[in-house]
Amino acid sequence: MRKKFVVGCFEDEKVLFPAVKNVRKEGYKIHDIYTPFPVHGLDHAMGLRETSIHTVGFIFGLTGTSIAVGGMGWIFTTDWPLNIGGKPHFPLPAFIPITFELTVLLSAISMVYTFCWLCQLMPGVKKHHFHPRATDDLMVMVIECTAKSNEGEIQNFLQSNGAIEISVQEAEAGWWYGRYDKEQKLYRAEELGY
Amino acid sequence: MNNQYVTPAVYKKWSWGLMIAGLLTLVLGVVFLHPTAGAHGDNVNSTRFWAVLLQNGLFWLFLVNTATFFLVICILAMAGWQTAFRRVAEAVSSMVPLMGILALVIIASIILGHRSDIYPWLDQNRVNHDAILKGKSGFLNPTFYTIATLLCIGLWSLVSKKLRDLSRQADEGGHMDYDTAKGWMKKNIWWASFFILLFGLTVGSIIPWLWIMSIDSHWYSTMFSWYVFGSTFVSGMALLTLFVIYFKNQGVLEFVTTEHIHDLGKFMFAFSVFWTYLWFDQFMLIWYGNIPDETVYFQSRFHGAYEGIFYLNLVLNFICPFLIFMKRAAKRNYTIVTFMALLIVFGHWIDFYLMVMPGTVGNHPHLSWYEFGIPLGFVGFIMWGVSRFAERVPMVSVNDPFLKESIVHHT
Numbered sequence: 001m002r003k004k005f006v007v008g009c010f011e012d013e014k015v016l017f018p019a020v021k022n023v024r025k026e027g028y029k030i031h032d033i034y035t036p037f038p039v040h041g042l043d044h045a046m047g048l049r050e051t052s053i054h055t056v057g058f059i060f061g062l063t064g065t066s067i068a069v070g071g072m073g074w075i076f077t078t079d080w081p082l083n084i085g086g087k088p089h090f091p092l093p094a095f096i097p098i099t100f101e102l103t104v105l106l107s108a109i110s111m112v113y114t115f116c117w118l119c120q121l122m123p124g125v126k127k128h129h130f131h132p133r134a135t136d137d138l139m140v141m142v143i144e145c146t147a148k149s150n151e152g153e154i155q156n157f158l159q160s161n162g163a164i165e166i167s168v169q170e171a172e173a174g175w176w177y178g179r180y181d182k183e184q185k186l187y188r189a190e191e192l193g194y
Numbered sequence: 195m196n197n198q199y200v201t202p203a204v205y206k207k208w209s210w211g212l213m214i215a216g217l218l219t220l221v222l223g224v225v226f227l228h229p230t231a232g233a234h235g236d237n238v239n240s241t242r243f244w245a246v247l248l249q250n251g252l253f254w255l256f257l258v259n260t261a262t263f264f265l266v267i268c269i270l271a272m273a274g275w276q277t278a279f280r281r282v283a284e285a286v287s288s289m290v291p292l293m294g295i296l297a298l299v300i301i302a303s304i305i306l307g308h309r310s311d312i313y314p315w316l317d318q319n320r321v322n323h324d325a326i327l328k329g330k331s332g333f334l335n336p337t338f339y340t341i342a343t344l345l346c347i348g349l350w351s352l353v354s355k356k357l358r359d360l361s362r363q364a365d366e367g368g369h370m371d372y373d374t375a376k377g378w379m380k381k382n383i384w385w386a387s388f389f390i391l392l393f394g395l396t397v398g399s400i401i402p403w404l405w406i407m408s409i410d411s412h413w414y415s416t417m418f419s420w421y422v423f424g425s426t427f428v429s430g431m432a433l434l435t436l437f438v439i440y441f442k443n444q445g446v447l448e449f450v451t452t453e454h455i456h457d458l459g460k461f462m463f464a465f466s467v468f469w470t471y472l473w474f475d476q477f478m479l480i481w482y483g484n485i486p487d488e489t490v491y492f493q494s495r496f497h498g499a500y501e502g503i504f505y506l507n508l509v510l511n512f513i514c515p516f517l518i519f520m521k522r523a524a525k526r527n528y529t530i531v532t533f534m535a536l537l538i539v540f541g542h543w544i545d546f547y548l549m550v551m552p553g554t555v556g557n558h559p560h561l562s563w564y565e566f567g568i569p570l571g572f573v574g575f576i577m578w579g580v581s582r583f584a585e586r587v588p589m590v591s592v593n594d595p596f597l598k599e600s601i602v603h604h605t
Contacts, residue, residue, distance in 0.1 A: 050522075058520070085484070093478045171463040 003173045004145040005031055006154040007130045009138045010165035013039050016139050019161040023143065031142040031173070034134035056109040056114045064106030064121060068099040069078045128171035137164075144173075195589040199446045201581040209577035214345045216571010223564050225414050236312035238558045244297055244304055244312055245554035246568050251297040253546040254572040255347075256397070257539075258293050258424070259580055260430020261286035262354040263393055266587075269357075269386040274599030275457060278449035279438045282593055284361055285583040286434055287354045288312055294347035301343055301405075305336050312554055314411045325526035326412050336369040336406050346396045353389040360385065364593045375595040405545075413491045422549075424469035428511075429542035431461045432535035437580055440533055445588040452526045456605050459525030462538055466515035469542075470508075494552040499559050507548055510541030518579075543569060 010016040015086065016033075020042070023030060026120060076082065077089045116122060134140040141163070145151050155166050213574050223229065227243040235241055261283045268276045276283070310317035314327065315334040321327045327334070360382055364370070370378060397558035407414065415421075435458040438505075441447045480488045514537060524530045551559050591597065 054522070093474075093481050096474065096478065 001173060002032075002170055004151065004168065005130070005157065006143045006145060007167050007169055008141045008143070008161075009131055009133070009165040010141065010162060011138065011164055013042075013139060016141070016163040017042075017045055019141065019158070019163070020163055023141070023157070026157065028149060028157075029144045030145055032081050032146040033142070034130060034140040036133075036137055036139070038137055039071045039139070046075035051118070051125055053111055053114055053118070057111045061107035064103040065099055067106070068102040069095060072098065128169075130171070131165075131167075131168060144165035195448050195590065195592075196445050197590050197592070199441065199444060199581075199584040199589050201585055202444075205577070205581060209574045209581065212570045212574025213575075213578065216568055216574060219564060219567025219571065223568075230307070233307055233309050233311060235556075238555055240556050241309075241311040242558075242560060242564065244300075244307075244309055246565055247300045248312060249546050250543075250549040250572050251293075251300040253351060253543055254569075254576065255290070255293040255297045256426035257433050258289040258432045258576065259285050259350055259354075259397070259425055261434055262290060262350065262389065263397075263427070264431065264434060265354075265357055266386040266389045266393070269382045270390060274596035275454065275603040277591065277594045277596040277600035278603075279441070279447055279517060280361065280452060280594065281584070281587060281589050282437050282441055282447070282580075283434055284358050284587075285580045286437060286576070288358060288583040289579040290347075290354045292575070293572075294351055296572075298343070298347060298480075301320065305340065306349055313408055316440050317470060328564035330411070334404075339404050339408075342400060346392075346401055349392050350396070352384055353375055353392065356385045357382070357389070359477050361591060361594075362587065363589055365588060367593065369593055370595055381562050386396065395424070406549050409550060410491055413475055413488065415480070415488070415491070419477075421469075421472045424465065424472045424513075426540045428462060428465035428469050429539050431465060432538040433494065433576075434458070435462065435531060435535045436539075439528060439535075441584065441589060446584075449590060451583060451603070453603050453605050455531055456522075456525045456602075458605075459519060459534075460533050460605075461498065462531075462534060463519035464514060466511060466519070466538065470512040470516075473508075473512075481566070485550065494556075495548060499557050500552055503544060503548055503559075503561075507541065507545050510537060511545060514541075515570065531568065553596065 008019075010019065013035075016039070018032070020033070024047060033042060033046065035042065072095050073090055081089050084091075121127070128140050131138055131140045141158070143149075143154055143158075146152070151168055157170070158166050223246075224244050227239040228237060229243040230242055231237045232240045264276075265280070265283050267273075268280075271461070305316065308316050310320060313334075315321055315331065315335060317334065321331055332338075346527050360378070364378060367374065397419065399419050402419040403414075406422060409420045427539070438447065438450060438458065442450045477492065480492055483489075494500065515534060518524055518530065518534060524534075547561075547565070
């Protein structure tokens with residue numbers, strides 16, 4: 001869905017932090033903040049909830065553990081029991097390295113995919129860049145225009161909070177396959193004639 | 195800023211009380227356990243007397259030495275986050291010479307008393323008739339043992355003293371300019387590099403072989419030193435955390451925040467897993483290889499009198515830290531961190547018990563008044579020594595060039 005955003009660019013995180021606080025106090029909706037490097041404490045300043053990625057890691061890790069122990073256990077006791085050097089059919093110490101590996105593998109891969117899902121990233125997904133310098137040296141705060149907010153007011157507000165560059169952009173906000181520059185044709189008045 | 199620690203009366207009461215309890219146990223041990231009888235293992239109580247002393251002397255010495263190691267790795271990694279509680283680590287490391295002397299006294303008594311029930315290689319007659327011990331006698335002999343032990347404890351004490359002195363130097367000159375700070379760091383790095391080399395040659399290789407592994411003198415494991423290192427590092431970090439939390443509660447560590455506690459919690463969590471990794475590596479290779487020469491070590495621990503403690507060891511040192519410390523909130527909660535630190539110190543004390551006892555007292559393990567009384571004395575001694583150091587120095591090293599990094603530390 002296409003939405004309208006006011007984009008304010010900041011050069012310094014010392015200016016950014018009070019600005020974030022003021023923006024939230026004013027009741028504007030922050031879509032996201034793009035920074036060239038991880039800014040410590042920004043997630044707390046933005047009021048984001050704790051990430052759920054570790055829960056995913058734990059659940060998938062547990063899945064890996066059960067697949068490994070269950071799988072090997074079933075194979076070596078029921079499906080195809082083999083006598084390996086006189087060891088018991090369910091030799092737990094020998095299973096542990098594989099169990100460990102599968103636990104790590106599943107939790108790691110699942111966390112990567114969950115991360116992509118949470119960030120709405122996928123091969124082929126085109127994301128809108130609000131400012132090219134967000135990958136270089138600018139911190140780009142993107143505020144979503146809602147029905148209640150006045151974009152001129154937001155621009156003035158950002159200006160007074162130290163933004164060095166302000167623009168208004170319209171962009172796709174969610175998951176999106178394909179390209180953004182393909183403008184959707186709007187229904188035009190002259191088409192009314194059939 | 196409140197920078198001066200004053201020992202509260204109740205703390206003094208506890209540290210002296212614990213020391214007296216330990217001494218009392220020792221006196222009762224001398225009276226009831228006949229320490230001078232039966233140096234060749236014909237009196238279980240006599241063996242027990244020395245085995246418990248050896249277990250505790252070595253365990254607590256390794257623990258306080260871990261504080262020096264922690265300081266050293268922080269210096270070498272150019273880490274800044276620990277500066278807010280650096281003095282606490284120094285206070286714990288100030289116990290290295292004193293604990294070293296205690297351990298030396300215990301070791302000297304065992305060597306001079308020819309306690310072949312503790313170290314079988316001390317009995318020359320036995321060595322002459324034992325091909326394995328004879329083969330090892332170039333390494334396992336009283337002379338080499340004594341020289342290595344003296345060198346090791348002496349150098350540990352020397353370097354940790356040097357590092358503490360350097361840290362105290364920073365207090366005197368006021369704020370350092372760039373060149374002074376650089377020179378100061380260089381000196382720190384020099385001594386830290388020396389210590390890391392020393393640590394690798396002692397805790398990382400021969401010292402656990404000599405002090406602990408030679409109890410089971412027929413058996414050997416190349417993993418053993420690392421296993422001892424894992425055990426003492428995680429419990430040493432737990433001990434450090436306990437003191438950090440204590441001093442924080444006393445109001446003298448102004449810059450220590452939940453972030454620092456969180457990182458100490460991460461250390462305990464991660465190195466509990468590291469210990470398990472090493473423990474399991476050693477166990478699995480021996481279990482899988484199934485060679486009698488090697489399985490003899492686990493045979494006496496896996497089955498019989500030590501079976502319960504064997505599994506308790508794994509529960510205390512792996513399952514509990516792994517499950518309880520996994521959540522972020524648990525590592526940021528002072529109560530849980532304190533509880534877990536106590537649990538880890540106790541767990542690894544049990545681990546040391548399991549290293550020392552089966553090879554000495556054999557199938558007659560005790561865990562009663564003597565086993566629990568002696569460590570009380572050591573704990574009281576460490577408490578006393580740490581508070582003694584802390585009273586003498588400012589608890590925050592205000593001129594340390596890394597202090598700001600520690601103040602703004604954020605995990």
